[in-house]
Amino acid sequence: MFDIKWIRDNAAAFDRAMDRRGLEPQASQLIAIDDRRRALVAELQQAQERRNAASREIGKAKASGDEQAAQAVIDEVASLKTKIQQGEEQERQIDAELQAALSVLPNMPHDDVPDGKDESDNVEVRRVGTPRSLDFTPKEHFEIAGALPGLAFERAARIAGARFVMLQGRLARLERALGQFMLDLQTGEHGYMEVSPPLLVRDEALYGTSQLPKFAEDLFKTTDGRWLIPTAEVPLTNMVAGETLDEADLPLRVTALTPCFRSEAGSAGRDVRGMLRQHQFWKCELVSVTRPEDSLDELERMTGCAEEVLKRLGLPYRVMALSAGDMGFGARKTYDIEVWLPGQDAYREISSCSVCGDFQARRMNARFRPQGEKGLKFVHTLNGSGIAVGRALIAVLENYQNADGSITVPEALRPYMGGIETIEGL
Missing domain, CATH: 3.30.930.10 (Bira Bifunctional Protein; Domain 2)
Incomplete structure (x- = not known):
């Protein structure tokens, strides 16, 4: 199993190692999966931050007596909760996709291993x-x-x-x-x-x-x-x-x-x-x-x-x-x-x-x-x-x-x- 962070930093070396194993370049498609995961994580962090802030706004709205504003924020929090739950499930699916892709790739040959096909x-x-x-x-x-x-x-x-x-x-x-x-x-x-x-x-x-x-x-x-x-x-x-x-x-x-x-x-x-x-x-x-x-x-x-x-x-x-x-x-x-x-x-x-x-x-x-x-x-x-x-x-x-x-x-x-x-x- 490989560290995706290492692959991101050493994509050319990784592809050369896979080529020695008789495989096509792998780094770009692995990094693309990881890019999707990273973008989703950033989106979830933003949603979590907004949910936390909105939760605090509910109390302020109620304290001011503006029930309509309070209900609007409550509805937003509920929507964010659903979005976060769906995003977390999507993140688990992308993680599983990445792990599945990594798990079928062979180990990298040591530098002094002879080149060859068989x-x-x-x-x-x-x-x-x-x-x-x-x-x-x-x-x-x-x-x-x-x-x-x-x-x-x-x-x-x-x-x-x-x-x-x-x-x-x-x-x-x-x-x-x-x-x-x-x-x-x-x-x-x-x-x-x-x-x-x-x-x-x-x-x-x-x-x-x-x-x-x-x-x-x-x-x-x-x-x-x-x-x-x-x-x-x-x-x-x-x-x-x-x-x-x-x-x-x-x-x-x-x-x-x-x-x-x-x-x-x-x-x-x-x-x-x-x-x-x-x-x-x-x-x-x-x-x-x-x-x-x-x-x-x-x-x-x-x-x-x-x-x-x-x-x-x-x-x-x-x-x-x-x-x-x-x-x-x-x-x-x-x-x-x-x-x-x-x-x-x-x-x-x-x-x-x-x-x-x-x-x-x-x-x-x-x-x-x-x-x-x-x-x-x-x-x-x-x-x-x-x-x-x-x-x-x-x-x-x-x-x-x-x-x-x-x-x-x-x-x-x-x-x-x-x-x-x-x-x-x-």
Whole structure:
């Protein structure tokens, strides 16, 4: 969400930022709405001042015995009251129109974000690890013999439909091991506080993190009007909604391991085989709330925390700086971490870490009190995957597959697997 006063003062810069996002100029039409609101407010102030003055005149007219003059003023006051009430309703409508127009505009890209329209313009920042040299043709995760008994796609489809999987036996345990490993790493070594948040949220929470109103079709809604979370970013970031924090409380770093639910409305026909794009999946989410001057450094730190998961698992990956046209709606700057999948012979996204500036904070009214200063400031928010469990499971299966169809369990996960070193079935 943007401050209309800032847009008025920086219209050209705002339009340049929207152009980088692939949008037409927006400032003039937003300012035009605000001009209507300002003109109406000035008119209402004049009417209120006249009503106050007229109210005082009633008593004077009555005291002078001029009942006709008094009645005329009484009628004027009644007319002004109706005019003010109608004007206040009109002001609320214009405010709602302005907020609706602002709420569907994406965040402004940071200056160092690469220009571009889509993922083809993303820039590789670094590449870590070397893919294994295999003496056999690697298979995708849903083709590996040792994994197949644990991937019950047909059973899941009978129960829930497409884009679900039922993990069984050692694969179910491996998924659980991955999630616990991630959570232990982020809390035990990286200083994130563990949270067990609600999985159902109200409209306001999704508005605060900018999934609503623009992306309602990507979400699942319950019969009582609440929403299943698409990511734990929603409840974790909204922990500070409507609050005023002390500067000493920042940075706030929290993490949660939760199921996530997405309708995948815009992905018809994409990744229909296997587990890569599911309606339900587990993810270890990272959220930070910082002072404005610390948020870019926090993005680098958060990305490093996500990368460490892949380093410990021995999975090759690369870090990509997303172009302005490929970033998420609420982000000012984003790094995607892409893991190597030998079965696809490609790098695929496994984590996305973003700094949102005060974009979400303004929507949530989340502020802090700077030490030694008057007034309040909006916090900055960040979110990232630390990491997506289902995709990590895919990466482990494909990178640790053997020629005989078995899967070697990475050393970092063996304590969580009861010492199991190899998976060859259930």
